[in-house]
Amino acid sequence: MADTDGKPTEGVEGSEELEEVEEETSEGTDSEEEVNHEKSNTTTPEALASQLMMSPSVLAAMQERLGSLVGSPSGYIQSLPKAVKRRLKALKKQQFECTKIEADFYKEVHKLECKYATLYAPLFEKRKAVVTASQEPTDEECEWPSEDEKDEELADEVKNKVKVEEKKLESSEDNEDVKGIPQFWLTIFKNVDMLSEMIQEHDEPILKHLQDVKAIFSEKDPMGFTLEFHFEPNEYFTNSVLTKQYTMRSEPDETDPFSFEGPEIVKCNGCKIDWKKGKNVTVKTVKKKQKHKGSGTTRTITKTVQNDSFFNFFSPPAIPEDEETEMDEDTEALLAADFEIGHFIRERIVPRAVLYFTGEALENDDEYDEEGEEEEGGEEGDYNEDDDPDYNPQKDQSKPQECKQQ
């Protein structure tokens, strides 16, 4: 068709003038030699195949072979010549040597973690000092940009409008007499799903007295870490520190060495809580009236049973000393959840507590979750295990569970 917009066209080869009528594609032709890979690959095998298909015995043999291959990923391996299978065994024996070296690597990483724990320690002490009001930070120590500053100004305006009512609702609002950062650890625990599920209403007044959480690393004998929960003097128990000790192992499992993916938590020990009289929230009494079916008389019996509580975290189920003894499924699930919680506190909460208090650490996790879900249909919530040489979800992959024992 002729140009209608009146613009000059350069010769008759203007692209609008041309209609593409055919396309031919050939690969690997960066020179004068033309090669068509597709064609050379398909002709001969097809001919061979149809030739073979004419033999009923070949068909039967193929079906038998296919049957044995279905669901068997090693079908290909089984079909290999014996000499090759023998060499694969040599490679596996070498691989086992690699696994032992890998176990040593993870031990050294743990050693590094122990070393770095001492470098973080002074900063965590400073944190405790600010949280518990034993030290007021200087202006210089508080120089940190706040992204929320504009939001805060806006919020302040709103607040001014409703000032009188505010005061009634929250008497602590802008009360400069507040000491430290109240309910610092309780707020963190309530912000993290895995932990908030453990916390009952009766635990909260106790956890308000929690002043610090520390992770103490042990390089060996045994390799592991201890979580310390430091409490201020309180009306509930006399302990100043509650502890939970985790023992780890960085050795390939002899029965399945190639599943080794780094150290795993193998054991944990709680501690005895010295509850003050009538303050033990981990037990409750159940009164039952019983009626004698024959005589019709009734009596009341009192039973003490376990009560849901965060503090059950300090009395985990025992692991049988004898490794051969099978644990029941419930105990196994409870321990797997416990190990995950212990690891999470050590690896995420303790090192970045303030970010769990403000929710920033949760936002980062959520961002990852949401984007992950779009593409993969769901990720473990609240926690990215990616940076974590110690964490082995293949060993303790249960979803965080409530620390309930019923």
Add this chain to the structure above:
Amino acid sequence: MADTDGKPTEGVEGSEELEEVEEETSEGTDSEEEVNHEKSNTTTPEALASQLMMSPSVLAAMQERLGSLVGSPSGYIQSLPKAVKRRLKALKKQQFECTKIEADFYKEVHKLECKYATLYAPLFEKRKAVVTASQEPTDEECEWPSEDEKDEELADEVKNKVKVEEKKLESSEDNEDVKGIPQFWLTIFKNVDMLSEMIQEHDEPILKHLQDVKAIFSEKDPMGFTLEFHFEPNEYFTNSVLTKQYTMRSEPDETDPFSFEGPEIVKCNGCKIDWKKGKNVTVKTVKKKQKHKGSGTTRTITKTVQNDSFFNFFSPPAIPEDEETEMDEDTEALLAADFEIGHFIRERIVPRAVLYFTGEALENDDEYDEEGEEEEGGEEGDYNEDDDPDYNPQKDQSKPQECKQQ
């Protein structure tokens, strides 16, 4: 009701005789003092609340506050007294110091990885020797239990039945003249989804010449690693080694320091492949017949365009030197996928190649996937990043993509 089975009962208190008519529960009663936490917690606030609800101005204020809190995780933080907000800034400044220490930790982990790479190296050399038939392992070196031994015996029986046909189908079967482990790396690449998606039919005859894949670690200047693909002399290109270099960074991002989760890959460089004449599978020629719309004459033009190929892995898109320049989404996704593939080859394939050849590494991954899905609704396929101090999916979280450039 009376006993009917004739067994003696101990007194009138046998449990069958009793009917439980009532249950009362109270908590924290391990002593004579009884405390009911629930009741003491609920009475006063409820009364206060209903009192407050009678004031319309209080209601309005609450609604305004609630409105500003919805969708804002920092709503609680905003409601804190100024003195507390100031202390939180101090904690964040301390947290930034922690992040810098963490960056150093990851640098030391990388240093450890460099050290361990030299410990693995002799084993990987032995592997190459067996794979390429430059050394036949001794009987002692092949002593490794095979779980499939029973299966193999069974399979052997089946094979014997169809021996003649077998020979026709697979001429290499039990051929003791086979050298080394044929198609070792090609088989591995085809077993791993992330890599098999990159491999086109025309790549396979080339990848049959791949003899070794190495990861060479660089401690610094720049921190990173280079993947080396060693080829035997072949008809496709003259290079004996193709390389892909990855540069990493272990520094918190200044604009978002708290998102730091360890080193990330920030750059990669491919290499020039010296294709022999007509063998370059990464390009194809497209012939187009063009018809002049006016005159009706046709002509044929030839265009060289990029072709899908594994070997495009060696010519990744360039990253703008200027960090301010935004990449387009496609390039960003392509690079994210490339970084993930490079990391996967270094971290999983190279260290445990034989297990990807036999499929055992895939089985372990699958087991984890399936169990994970039951509880969490899906996990990243084929790869557990948990043991991996270098891998940061928050930075390069795209799903593995085909290495296609169209």
